[in-house]
Amino acid sequence: MQNPYIPIPVEIIKIVTEVETKDIKTFRFAFLNKEDEERFVYLPGQFGELSIFGKGESPIGIASSPTQKGYIEFTVQKAGVVTSALHDMEVGTRMGVRGPLGNSWPIEYLAGKNIVVVGGGFAFTTLRSLINYMLDEQNRPRFGDITVVYGARSPGLLIYKDELAEWQKRSDINLNVTVDKGDAFWKGMEGFVPAICKQVAPSCESAVTVICGPPVMIRFTLPVFFELGFSKENIITSLEMRMKCGIGKCGRCNVGSKYVCKDGPVFSLADLDKLTREY
């Protein structure tokens, strides 16, 4: 039997510094053992516990898509003990990952529908996983129109810039990248995410919105989608809580009877309405 507390050994094979403030990096990990790689079957929206012996563990959403074989990626902001240690690491370092943990974006529910992806700032990681998953050659026919609204405070704070540029060239995704305030070189949209969503005005017809971002963005974006006619069942988000075990035992990440680590992190607004507002 697998002991769920023992991390899977991985090695850092690539590090990308995502933003000009240098405090958000994407780490690409390769599994040291082939069996572990085969066993690590995940879907977009799930997370892993990044495990650094001697420091601790940190729950982080998986930023790569399962369609990208041979590695997994996590985009991590330098914030606490574990993430600071991670940011000091170099390619070739060995560490651990536990997972995949939690539920995922509801892929089966999303299939056949038009998908509106709304992301703000650094909370774009599991949304990127979802976008890459849907854009995969084999998966693309399973989904309708894909509309993305992604915003950051400034151009230098946008993550996945190379990928954004590639998506921009494609005709099968309607990408809207915005910044609160541009700089001398910025040629794209300016404005807050809620305003851009209003401008883009995706139809609610057979559509689901998947939204992740800072609380203030979510607070002002939700009314826009209600106005566009999206029901609470069709607005889906992901929660964060302090976690330790990641498997519903250690007792701290519950919202009502639900554990964010095990029953979440993905919930629809309709699900959240049934829970207490303790997050």
Add this chain to the structure above:
Amino acid sequence: METRLIKKDALAGIVKKMAVDVRVYAPVKEGDNVFFTFLAQGDEPLTRFANTKNAPKNLFFPHTEKMMRYTRTARGVEFTGVRSEAKEAVLFGARPCDARSFTLLDMLFDQEKCQDLFYIEKRAKTTVIALNCVHPPYATCFCTSVGGNPFSTEGVDVAITEMNGEYLIEFLTPKGEELLKYFGEAKADEKTAAAKQAAAQKAAGEITSTIPATAIKPILDVNFEHPFWNTIHERCLACGTCTFLCPTCHCFDISDEMRGADGVRLRNWDSCMFPMFTKETSGHNPRPSQKERWRQRVMHKFKYYVDNFGAIACVGCGRCVMSCSVNIDIRKIVEDIAKL
């Protein structure tokens, strides 16, 4: 079911003999209190006591437990092994309420998905011998309100009942029957079985503290925001004693310790009463004051656990009531909720 009758003064010696062959976790007097402790060679356990200060959960879910070891290498800090502490053991002298707590903890640690092997292995290798409460020891005992009773067999492998100067020993499970050899040949007759039934009924009647523990579930379902929650936490010192002594509280923290090149990952008891319990790296805390923490404690025991597992996460041992330094009484809280 196999049964045995033994003379009352023989019991301590039998357990002492057991302790030669296997590790025995049993009640021992320490100062003014009785604690569960591993018997050292020659130690005799207590056979007459009210209940222990600490709950026996420590045996399966230690206060501090080494989960794994690791060492620093040129490539990073790498895993070197799991520290498995699971050895054959006998738990002697658990009160039926405490034995029942194991079945409640099993629901969480031994779920079909996500099995907690650290707990499960120790639990599987332990035989539980319970001492039935012929006379419930405390005025704060309320096991009958939360699904238990002074003769409950839930979580028990061998049940011992004191009757007329003798002990009736009942071997309830195959695991329990493996201890038969220690208890002689004298079997109990049917008369003893009937007398035990009567004693069980009498004991249940002696539990005078009753609370509407099941009745408050529908009230808790709809009163998360009720002003009542402002009324219980103010004198709480957030010391966590209630959760550490509770037989069913199971929240834990995972932390790392390194000395030189070697380190261990530890699991330590944690408490929903502590301000840091849910505090996030950003500084945000979804349970910012003791009010939310108390609500969590009550909700977890009387609503969330019922939602998830169909059982109240309280066995009515009364430890939290007796040991709270500011006299917060969970029974009073439950009674007050019933009146909302």
